[in-house]
Amino acid sequence: MIEALNQINDLSGGQSSGLPVRYTGRERGVVLTMHGSWHRGWWHGSEKAPRNESEQGIVDRGSFGVIDMTSHPLQCRCGTLKGVVHEPRSANHAVCWCRDCQAFAHFLGRAGEVLDERGGTEVIQVLPRNVVFTQGVEALACMRLTPKGLVRWYAGCCKTPVGNTLATPKLSFIGLIHTCLEGAPEVKSLDEVFGPVRCWVNSDGAKGEPKPKVAGMGRTLGWFFGTVVRARFNGDYRKTPFFNMATGQPVVTPRILSESEHVELKRAVLGTA
Numbered sequence: 717m718i719e720a721l722n723q724i725n726d727l728s729g730g731q732s733s734g735l736p737v738r739y740t741g742r743e744r745g746v747v748l749t750m751h752g753s754w755h756r757g758w759w760h761g762s763e764k765a766p767r768n769e770s771e772q773g774i775v776d777r778g779s780f781g782v783i784d785m786t787s788h789p790l791q792c793r794c795g796t797l798k799g800v801v802h803e804p805r806s807a808n809h810a811v812c813w814c815r816d817c818q819a820f821a822h823f824l825g826r827a828g829e830v831l832d833e834r835g836g837t838e839v840i841q842v843l844p845r846n847v848v849f850t851q852g853v854e855a856l857a858c859m860r861l862t863p864k865g866l867v868r869w870y871a872g873c874c875k876t877p878v879g880n881t882l883a884t885p886k887l888s889f890i891g892l893i894h895t896c897l898e899g900a901p902e903v904k905s906l907d908e909v910f911g912p913v914r915c916w917v918n919s920d921g922a923k924g925e926p927k928p929k930v931a932g933m934g935r936t937l938g939w940f941f942g943t944v945v946r947a948r949f950n951g952d953y954r955k956t957p958f959f960n961m962a963t964g965q966p967v968v969t970p971r972i973l974s975e976s977e978h979v980e981l982k983r984a985v986l987g988t989a
């Protein structure tokens with residue numbers, strides 16, 4: 717287990733700042749942040765992602781019988797890029813207030829649609845295996861705010877954000893951004909399909925005072941081990957539309973922002989542009 721944690725730490729793109737990784741159950745140990753990096757904190761080992769029938773995508777609706785909720789449409793604003801997300805109930809539904817996520821929304825010129833009033837981005841974390849593009853995949857584009865930042869995916873046709881991954885396919889998760897899941901006509905509420913938001917992170921980046929409370933990290937860690945680490949060991953991480961597994965590189969070369977472009981976006985986030 718410790719070996720696995722160390723491996724994850726190595727894979728986290730240099731964001732771990734060399735913090736020791738320890739598995740200490742209910743004692744003081746490490747906590748996974750939304751972006752795959754680690755920091756010290758309390759982790760309650762008993763908090764595990766729920767695994768029951770409704771979480772697996774089958775919901776009993778009483779007199780309506782059993783409704784199959786095993787996929788949800790994904791679509792960019794203009795309809796060029798289309799796909800589906802399978803096993804929606806296996807997702808971790810979260811809100812990230814970090815300034816980098818806000819900068820990405822500004823980069824796309826979509827801050828008004830993507831960000832909530834405190835600057836939060838609603839993300840649905842799923843295994844890339846569960847994302848299948850059915851149309852317009854050539855429109856898929858990606859960028860990085862810095863050479864070591866997350867790979868941030870979007871539809872190049874209309875600048876609809878798609879989601880964020882690490883720069884390696886080995887820790888396979890994508891934080892899908894809500895806007896690409898709300899584009900198809902007659903979609904159900906994301907809470908209904910993916911379950912309610914259960915994790916709120918990076919409140920330092922939230923606009924206004926007092927800062928909102930961070931919560932749900934224990935659940936996210938449980939989700940991470942039950943889903944992402946499991947996929948690493950059972951080989952499911954190899955099934956991804958975002959990486960070429962032969963090279964380990966993203967299927968599209970990310971555009972890396974120049975320092976001045978990044979500074980400009982940071983100003984936009986802080987409202988000083």
Ligand SMILES: [Zn+2]
Pocket residue numbers: 792793794795796797855871872873874875876
């Ligand atoms: Zn589009």
Ligand SMILES: [Zn+2]
Pocket residue numbers: 750812813814815816817818918
């Ligand atoms: Zn973020």
